[in-house]
């Protein structure tokens with residue numbers, strides 16, 4: 001099958017599986033319910049949580065011995081009392097206990113993967129229903145940003161749009177089923193940004209969904225070129241969005257940035273409303289914020305979430321490395337969803353290729369996303385166009401894994417970087433105790449950042 005036909009077919013399948021009438025109907029329901037009184041939302045959440053705990057007892061050996069929830073009991077209190085907080089290392093080490101079917105994925109369970117940016121990569125088995133729900137939550141959030149179903153949008157994220165070797169435009173593909181222009185983030189540079197801005201305008205896109213670092217690059221170019229493109233919203237996610245990036249994007253593209261917070265484990269989802277608050281979606285998951293000792297706190301603590309829609313492999317009180325705190329009071333937007341403030345804990349440095357073009361952290365994760373036999377990785381820039389891919393191998397690591405890492409890097413990240421693979425016994429934490437997955441160690445980068453157009 002020629003490339004274009006294959007890509008069209010994959011767009012159609014994606015459209016039918018995800019943005020189907022079921023997802024659209026669910027999204028409409030979410031929007032209708034989002035301004036209900038908190039008590040009504042919480043009752044709904046409690047019902048879904050009860051179902052999730054029941055599924056976990058039936059499917060996952062780790063929870064089989066926990067007594068069933070008594071009739072009329074408070075499910076939130078029951079959860080805190082009987083279910084331990086867990087995190088990634090336990091799931092990796094005790095696969096038979098935390099996964100269904102002895103850890104063997106059935107063909108009809110979609111596979112989710114974490115990037116491995118905070119340690120080892122992790123697999124999640126998903127239900128088809130939870131994939132459709134995921135799309136509904138995204139559609140609800142885009143609705144907050146002003147997007148309506150059927151409007152064209154542009155995407156500048158991790159999608160594999162075209163071969164990295166291609167050196168001339170078009171650096172984009174039109175998905176006619178989803179009405180989205182997929183722009184190749186891997187081809188974004190000062191030299192290509194102008195043609196990308198033209199293409200986004202020609203497609204009639206009103207909303208851009210992008211990695212913050214990519215949207216920032218595009219916005220800088222728009223300003224430099226005095227490009228006329230104006231959008232209704234830029235939706236960002238997957239990396240922290242820094243104030244200077246937000247300001248540049250809003251100024252250059254004439255619209256607000258709507259950022260969202262989520263993760264591959266899908267235990268929490270928060271999206272910014274038109275007033276800038278991050279609202280945690282109570283229909284998506286049940287979230288606690290816990291201190292080092294596992295007690296609830298009003299200060300910054302770990303985000304601990306329980307899934308409500310994945311009945312293949314529920315995650316119960318799953319702790320992630322991100323930190324947040326509750327924001328008191330109601331938001332002017334009228335939605336009753338609780339608000340959180342995220343700690344900018346996940347600070348990643350900016351790395352550059354040999355031409356001085358910044359490479360997005362979201363793109364760099366593709367180097368390691370689908371690799372096996374690796375305990376930990378870190379990507380460092382050590383000189384002009386020189387990077388080190390640091391790997392802590394596990395006992396099964398072989399030359400083939402090294403070869404795969406190199407191929408992934410060349411294929412998904414960049415051909416304009418001299419990348420060396422370096423095997424290590426361990427990768428030390430920062431002085432602050434945090435693990436920095438992407439680290440800039442070349443002194444010249446400072447001048448590059450300062451002189452960037």
Ligand SMILES: [Zn+2]
Pocket residue numbers: 273274275276277279331332333334335
């Ligand atoms: Zn709000």
